[in-house]
Amino acid sequence: MDRTLRAGENARVTDLERLVQELAERPGVVVVLGATxxxxxxxxLELARRLHGSGVNPAVVDTDTGQSDLGPPGVIAMARTGGQVAGWSEVRPEAQFFVGATSPPGLEAFFLAGCWRMVEAAHRLGVQAVVVNTTGLVHGSRGRYLNQALLEGLRPRHLVAIQRAQELEHLLSACPYPVGIWRLTVRPEVQIKDREKRRAAREAGYRRALRGATLRVLDLTQVKCLRTRYRTGVPLDPAARDELEVQLGVSIAYAEQAADGTWAVLPGEVPYRPWADTERVHAVALENFSQLQVGLLDDGGELAGIGVLESLDLSTGTATVFTPVGQEVGGLVFGTTRLSREGRELGRLRPDDV
Ligand SMILES: Nc1ncnc2c1ncn2[C@@H]1O[C@H](COP(=O)(O)OP(=O)(O)OP(=O)(O)O)[C@@H](O)[C@H]1O
Ligand SMILES: [Mg+2]
Structure with a gap:
């Protein structure tokens, strides 16, 4: 059943009230869609506050890893909210999932896993409503498939679509069951942020998450490495590595053999690789393993915090990480955002580059 809430000039507050009333009567997962x-x-936040005021116990899930409200950029986070919170800065994440990128393309699978896990975490806390914020990626094939998968996976009870015109209509039919669809128009008070403002907001988010960080040395023979090819195969012995160097005509800092081919880390720049397909060699630059956003997992596999990978000694398996996480680390998740200790964004890698 499609329901249409189109705000009239003086009817916006009433519309929000009616929306909250409907959500409170049939609480569940509420996905809020809208372009940037x-x-x-x-x-x-307003829905969560008002739901709380209506006697419904809500949680929020922030899946917008580019302009995060809850966790640092690159992280999907979940928190319960009370009725009194004045702003996002007063809400503390209760569970987090490391995506390691500020937008999903290339990492959609992990992004969706994180969305699903955080909604699941909210349900485990016994909340009645979970209000999910989304990425703003609504255009093109990427927006279409990402949102279709998100909706099929989360199975929301309500979709709230904030539109300027009709830009979300093609996404609203993705739920394969009856769902409440609520359309709101973009309010005139909404301020547009330019690229620089968005970047500044992200960098402030990294800095907050890195506050109190120190250098920590992790023994990767004891700490699980995720989203990297490192330590997924068998290291090549020096003789085999020498042979490969001669064969490829490049010098190699470290290499591993796995079922899906040879992984080689080159000390210098990675040249154009005509041998990548035929020789089944995947080469990456050693430089990729420094100034990289990483997630540090506790020994139960939950995200404890983020850090900046400063350097990685591939042969000894020692990682130096700048992080505020002080507890025992069970896993190190490699991200794709190049980051300085000061929280400055230095670029983005592809998932295959680490
Ligand atoms: N109802 C409102 N009244 C007054 N200001 C608003 C309202 N809604 C949004 N704004 C302002 O507009 C700006 C953008 O709003 P908001 O951050 O909620 O949008 P968004 O869709 O989440 O943006 P992004 O794409 O960056 O995530 C903010 O500065 C916010 O304070
Ligand atoms: Mg936002």
């Missing part, structure tokens, strides 16, 4: 700068974050 449509007021999603503001609405998500």
């Amino acid at each position: 700068d449509t007021g999603k974050s503001t609405l998500v």
